[in-house]
Amino acid sequence: MLDVAGLRVRYGPVEAVRGLDLFVAPGEIVALLGPNGAGKSSTLNAVAGLVPAAAGRVTLDGADVTGLSAEALARRGVGLVPEGRRVFSGLTVAENLALGGAAHAAPAERRARARALEARFPILAERRDQRAGLLSGGEQQMLAIARALMARPRLLLMDEPSLGLAPQMVERVFDLIAELRDEGITILLVEQNVPMSLEIADRALVLANGRAALAGSADELAASDAVRDAYLAV
């Protein structure tokens, strides 16, 4: 589904991603792990079209999409749940959802999708007319995910969805990601929570200094000494 080859991302003189290769097959969860500054978010942002790739190729379903704008990629079925949630805090929950589907569905269809998502996330129905800025962190994360789902993405990029959430909520978010995969959405997940990511992911890459230091199936990585020492201190 997604194929990234030789990706480089630069911010001025700083090179955040230095020649990364990665592929995501349809229907799998691939986790991008690694310390802060390893280039995980930059990779997601480049795939989503938010930052330009300095070099490399991004292929989506066999078509070269390198350099396409964020809006063009969104229309091709790429969704991003951004780091820090970034819900529109001055807009109501309903308005946030409506905007999520704005470019993808006619108003009637949009309302139907919003109703379906409200059934899935009852808190969003309860808070429908409240400003999104008033929601708790966990509720905002649910809204950010629901907003991305309004577009019915085929590939969902998720940037640190569990960051800053209460432990119970973290569990909920990981369960949800696994559910979405089971519903057929392909997921590229950036996470700091390595143990839980490896539990739900099919495959994983560990990034260091903008390159893939380790790659393999989630089970292999969970069993590897390098990952155990660095992230799964027991």
Add this chain to the structure above:
Amino acid sequence: MDTLIQQSINALSLGGIYALLSLGLAVVFSIVRLINFAHGEIMTVAGYAIWFALAVSAPVPAAILSGLIIAALAAVAMERTAFRAMRGADVTTLLITSFAVSEIIKVLFQNGISARPVPVILPGWLTATVDLGVARVGMISIISIVAVTASLLALGFFLRRATLGLAMRAAAEDFAVVRLMGVRANHVVALAFAISGLLAGVAAVLWVAQRGSVDPLMGATPVLKAFIATVLGGLGSLPGAVLGGFVVGIVEVFLQAFLPEAAQPFREAISLSLIIALLVWRPNGLLPAPVTARS
């Protein structure tokens, strides 16, 4: 008593025009962080469109309509030719670009038509006065108040109800995420300019109707006042821009009407001092735009 009512109506009428202009500035600023110094020239372009339409004996409604349409088109064209290439540039770079646009348009009118005002012949009923019982007021003041109210309500409705209106409010908070939703950035920006142009067009119609002439510099003074109004209201805040516009207009009219003769030469200084005092009291403006945290 009737002077007070009369002047209140004048104040609301002038304040309303400033409100439309400052709202146009704020709509653009909230989305592209551009302080558009060429906003006054959109008014000027609309003014000349009205003058031209009436000069070729178009009916008044057609002349007004052409003023509005030309204003919206002028604003969109400005974005397309000058500001789009500068998108994402520093606020100062954008500001200086807008100075250039403003100067170019002024010079084009000065050299292409005339540096002097050209009269706009208006129908008699527009310049008549109306007896409200308690006071006699200009027809145009009443029309201004109605037109401003209608424009503000229409914009409010659009921003709350239309999908693109939602996208505009969201873009003022976080443009990148709006693009992630698949909404085309160029559409949102073009729409913001079209709306700001349309508001400047309404302001131009009312301004020309009050003055009865157009000149290449006609937009400069009202837009300067509108700038002050946007800062007073809180830069980037739409409700703030409207409130700021009314405050600036009301202060101006009331000082003109009630300041003693001897103090009149200091009118502008006094009104600006009042505004500075308000800003000392509320440094972020009367109704500041909400601060959104971006990661």
